[in-house]
Amino acid sequence: DTAVSQTPKYLVTQMGNDKSIKCEQNLGHDTMYWYKQDSKKFLKIMFSYNNKELIINETVPNRFSPKSPDKAHLNLHINSLELGDSAVYFCASSQGNFRGSSEKLFFGSGTQLSVL
Amino acid sequence: GQQLNQSPQSMFIQEGEDVSMNCTSSSIFNTWLWYKQDPGEGPVLLIALYKAGELTSNGRLTAQFGITRKDSFLNISASIPSDVGIYFCAGLNTNAGKSTFGDGTTLTVKP
Numbered sequence: 001d002t003a004v005s006q007t008p009k010y011l012v013t014q015m016g017n018d019k020s021i022k023c024e025q026n027l028g029h030d031t032m033y034w035y036k037q038d039s040k041k042f043l044k045i046m047f048s049y050n051n052k053e054l055i056i057n058e059t060v061p062n063r064f065s066p067k068s069p070d071k072a073h074l075n076l077h078i079n080s081l082e083l084g085d086s087a088v089y090f091c092a093s094s095q096g097n098f099r100g101s102s103e104k105l106f107f108g109s110g111t112q113l114s115v116l
Numbered sequence: 117g118q119q120l121n122q123s124p125q126s127m128f129i130q131e132g133e134d135v136s137m138n139c140t141s142s143s144i145f146n147t148w149l150w151y152k153q154d155p156g157e158g159p160v161l162l163i164a165l166y167k168a169g170e171l172t173s174n175g176r177l178t179a180q181f182g183i184t185r186k187d188s189f190l191n192i193s194a195s196i197p198s199d200v201g202i203y204f205c206a207g208l209n210t211n212a213g214k215s216t217f218g219d220g221t222t223l224t225v226k227p
Contacts, residue, residue, distance in 0.1 A: 004158075033214075041202055043159070043217040056214055090158050103147045103208045105215060107158025 003027050006091045006108035013081055014116055020077045021111045023091030030095065031055070032074035033105070034066060037088040049074055081115045088112050120207055120218035128224045135192040137221045139205030147208040148181050148188040149215065154201045163190070195225050
């Protein structure tokens, strides 16, 4: 039973293309996140959603648009991909709402995006 | 913004040795967490700490919440090859709604 699953695992694409990454969690959590891990392994939060509502948007370019159709899903769409977008993108979830956000993050296994 | 610095950046040790790593912040946190990331996988939570001075163990792992609330420490005793990976600390203030991650300590264990 995969708790947080994201697809695809690997994504290789050309500059300028548009691509999406999907994430689903079966833990019943209220909050979902997208994190970006760069080549130096630094993990940085991009977005968080609580029960389909955007809570955190960490000055991510407008080309990145998260969408949460329900609280178990948080997808990430990226327009006009750039070389600098190459990274590993992690979806995560946690229990609780924004004010009582649980500290315990459950991560997916990541999507390695390579922009050529 | 808040920054967490982890030390050392990388460690190469022999199987059976003990390991110590730490994490320092310019800001106070009310929760400290330690995660481990295996190659090709997402981080997995190891230990969560909620109170200044708290010492918590999980098997061979022991972590401490620093008294100043600006640092935390992780020790691994009698390391084994499967301890290889990147160890991340994370600090959280629950009203902020997000964890801030350190820059990671990469551990290599030689059999």
